[in-house]
Amino acid sequence: MAEQVLFATAVFSLVLLAFNDKVVVPVWLQSVGRMHPLLLHFPLVLLLLALGLEIFRFKPANRTNDFYQGFLNGLWLAGALSAGITVIMGLFLSREEGYSGSALQWHKWSGAGVFFLSALLYWSRNRSWYTAGVAQTSAVFGAGLLVVSGHLGATVTHGDNFVWEPIAKLSKPEPVPLEQAVVFDHVIQPIFEQKCVSCHNAEKLKGGLMLTNAESVRKGGKTGRLFVAGKPETSLLLQRIHLPEEEKKHMPPKGKAQLTDNEIALLSLWVKGKADFKQKVVDLPPSDTLRRIAAALFKPAEDVEVYAFDAADEETVQQLSNNYRTILPLAKDSPALAVYFFNQNQYAPEKLKELKDIRQQVVSLSLNKMPVRDADLATVGQFENLRKLDINFTNITGAGLKALAGLKHLTELALSGTRITYSDLPELLRSLPSLKTVALWETQVKPADIQQLQKAYSHITFIGGFRGDEAxxxxxxxxxxxxxxxxxxxxxxxxxxxxxxxxxxRYTTDGTEPDSINSPLFTGNTLLTESADINAKAYKEGWYGSNAATFHFYKTTYKPDSVNLLLPLNRVHQADGAKTFFDGKLGVLNANSPAWANNWAGVRNNDLSFVSEFKTPVTVKSVALRTMVESETGIFPPTVIEIWGGPSREQMKLITTYKPAQPQKVYPPEMNAYEATFKPQTLSYLKIVAKPVEQLPEWHNNKGKRGLLLVDEVFIN
Incomplete structure (x- = not known):
């Protein structure tokens, strides 16, 4: 019976291998596929043992030993059969998203080779031509193939060079000098490489996310961009890190090496600082928290300021760190702590008071953009060793600043975007003898006032509208x-x-980038009657102009009374079914909204096809589908859009077809509304058919596979 099952397994494996790209694995079988890593060690042990015993099978003593021959025969059968079952599980698992690349293909075929070789040897080992030489050669070859397949499997699961990584570290090059260190390349990217790349590489693209270089980090994954520059509290990267470890979406997954508090803080501060990919560590201000932590990676702790107080209790610090507040040491072996709040919705005065047990160790406190009020500064005033305080863009006034008078060690004070006035400052400045820097831009303190302050307090640098120097x-x-x-x-x-x-x-509507002189000035009177793209830039004297922002506005005249899908949506991208296309909810490239995953309806293995009914006939002249295009991960525009219409379901005729241009290489992700226009038609039923790419192009990593089509909204005019 086991031999018959082995034969059936071989036939089924051949079918799966031959039609692997067309196989659709039902949900109930996906769990079976995911048992592949769990069971693969069993056939590995059996087959290695069988291959070893096979080498000595033809020795005279073993040839006549019935127990030896029977035991070896059972090993071969059990090893071959379990290898076949493992191959089938692996083929099921490979159909899930996130598995791609050359390592997967080599692992698939080498694993299948191990199975078919073991089955062939089992069926042939009693033939007359099967001599000792054949047995020994086959055993050595089979063992080598088994090792290669196992190594490739480790590459898929744990990342490239998993086996040799410890040895490679022995010859790791000397760290770059601090003066040459780039924040992303030498501080942030090493965190990704140590904790994230094993699941997010070209060979194992979990969630469509690759973290092997700056370009892939910028691009993000299938659930959106990894971060929102300047906003760690709404960045997917930090949201996933701060989830409880038991949560399925927590990253890194439970069981993997977790990020340290310092690593979490570095990622938070990097995102908060606009996620600059080119900035050097030494380009940051000397007092910047990110610079202080990063510098500790490149220089010994003795170069850092020595403090007279003892370190805080580690367990207390860990308990106080959470998903809206990060606490970390300024440098290795330093007792000084930096505290960083970064979620406005979670802030409350009590959150400051919770830090009373570590107030002696806190030397840097960032409350930037938190809803802090004057009364909260009384708590801040108790942080006796505070050196740096950032209360930019908070609700404080000059009255609250009096509570800071006791901070004798304070050297940096950031007050930008607050409601303080010139008259609030002299008394404060006299009470803070160590103060060296005060930021005042975007306050009621005028440039002339700042000049007077600079003359009166020459030992303090006042920053108003500029950072660092006036150039x-x-x-x-x-x-x-x-x-x-x-x-x-x-x-x-x-x-x-x-x-x-x-x-x-300043703005434009013709696709060009606006300038500060010739482009129309936005006055709030721009009226749209049709869909339009508006490019806009901000300008102000004494400031650099902003980058251009593009805003897409979509006109939709008709909303159908009912919508019915004719073909199923992709299992992963169900959204709200047929209602998705007319619910007014747009999907986005990043994951700021928790509902992001519900905004895209997708298809891969069949057309996107649905019928809309209008109880009162309407006259239609265009239909547009808004889609996501992310060529690197195989999310492509439709190859063809067909528009059908008529007075009834049975009388619909093809009105027009539209063929969107296809990506010719990897482009940054974007969202496009593909519009099919035609001669006005009066109809009661409208059928829309959009066909996904049947075969990804030759230049694509997954060439030959079907593309994914994602649509979030349809506009009928």
């Missing part, structure tokens, strides 16, 4: 769209804004 103006953030929705069915007045007062916004 480096601050670059403005891009403008923001303030309309509650960019989808409209009536004429829409465009609303753009900017957080900095006195900014001018």
């Amino acid at each position: 480096a103006p601050i670059k403005l953030n891009p403008p923001l769209v303030k309309n509650s929705s960019v989808i409209f069915n009536q004429p829409l007045t465009v609303q753009l804004g900017h957080p900095v007062k006195g900014v001018q916004i």
